[in-house]
Amino acid sequence: MTETGADRNGDDRIIRETGIDARIAAIVGPALAGQGFRLVRVRLSGQNGLTLQIMAERLDGTMTVEDCEEASRLISPLLDVEDPIDKAYHLEISSPGIDRPLVRVADFEGWTGNLAKVDTSVMVEGRKRFKGRIAEADGAGILLERDQASYGDEPSVRIPYEAIQEARLVLTDDLIREALARDKKARQEAKKRRGEPADEEGDEGEESFDERH
Numbered sequence: 001m002t003e004t005g006a007d008r009n010g011d012d013r014i015i016r017e018t019g020i021d022a023r024i025a026a027i028v029g030p031a032l033a034g035q036g037f038r039l040v041r042v043r044l045s046g047q048n049g050l051t052l053q054i055m056a057e058r059l060d061g062t063m064t065v066e067d068c069e070e071a072s073r074l075i076s077p078l079l080d081v082e083d084p085i086d087k088a089y090h091l092e093i094s095s096p097g098i099d100r101p102l103v104r105v106a107d108f109e110g111w112t113g114n115l116a117k118v119d120t121s122v123m124v125e126g127r128k129r130f131k132g133r134i135a136e137a138d139g140a141g142i143l144l145e146r147d148q149a150s151y152g153d154e155p156s157v158r159i160p161y162e163a164i165q166e167a168r169l170v171l172t173d174d175l176i177r178e179a180l181a182r183d184k185k186a187r188q189e190a191k192k193r194r195g196e197p198a199d200e201e202g203d204e205g206e207e208s209f210d211e212r213h
Contacts (some may be wrong), residue, residue: 013103014124014161017042020084024052027082028075032056035074037067040096040103050089052213054081055096060186068209079213089213097206098179102167108137114178115170118144130157131170166174 006012009030017025021042029039040055056071059061072093079091102108102116112136118130136143141160149155169175191197 002058011039012105013039014105015101015103015164015166020044023084024054024079027078027084028054031074031078032071037071041101044085044089049086049091050087051091051092052085052089053094055094055101057096058186058190060190062183062186062190063207064187065207065209067092068095068207070208072211076211076213085213090210090213092208092210094208095206098176099171102169105139105161108134108142108167111169112137114175115147115172116144116167117170118142118159118167119161119165121165122163124159124163125154125157127157130159132156158181171205 009026010033011029013178016022021044024044025039025042028042034041034058037056038059040057041053042055043053044049045053046123054071054075056065056067072091075092075093079085100107102111113134114132116129118132119128120128122128124130130144130146132144132146132150134142135145135156141158141163143158145156146153
């Protein structure tokens with residue numbers, strides 16, 4: 001489901017959950033925001049019995065294992081009180097990872113130039129699935145340069161945000177280099193703000209923390 005603008009809970013994501021996932025997002029989103037995190041995605045799946053994955057990040061885009069643990073300590077009591085899931089489940093708090101979901105206008109703007117997969121809820125130029133480089137992103141939508149245009153297709157397609165059902169970056173060597181460089185810079189700047197010495201190397205990949213409920 002796609003919405004524009006921030007709702008009454010301050011959720012500025014344009015791609016949001018529906019059903020039970022949306023209810024959980026409404027519970028945990030404001031609490032995360034109050035502690036300097038932003039919610040990326042909530043997904044309840046049948047993996048490993050029943051798994052609730054809550055994807056989040058700091059405002060600077062970082063998310064360490066320690067951050068995941070902190071978010072888990074914040075979220076777990078809320079979920080226990082609200083009890084939105086009537087079965088035992090496995091809670092997983094994770095970072096977005098390098099091939100991250102794109103859920104905010106700022107995500108599309110910030111990762112312009114990278115390859116992405118985009119699924120739409122309605123037909124856009126005769127298709128619902130696209131893969132291409134994000135050439136432009138503004139307040140209304142994105143311009144995607146097709147990775148491999150089929151015969152008769154235009155080389156690029158403009159997709160409005162309200163049509164996007166799901167979007168994520170595609171893992172490439174260029175994306176890995178860019179993501180690691182951004183992450184290292186953000187972590188070093190965060191350490192400087194805290195008066196700590198900067199690390200020589202940045203952390204890689206996706207961070208996560210799991211617990212049972």
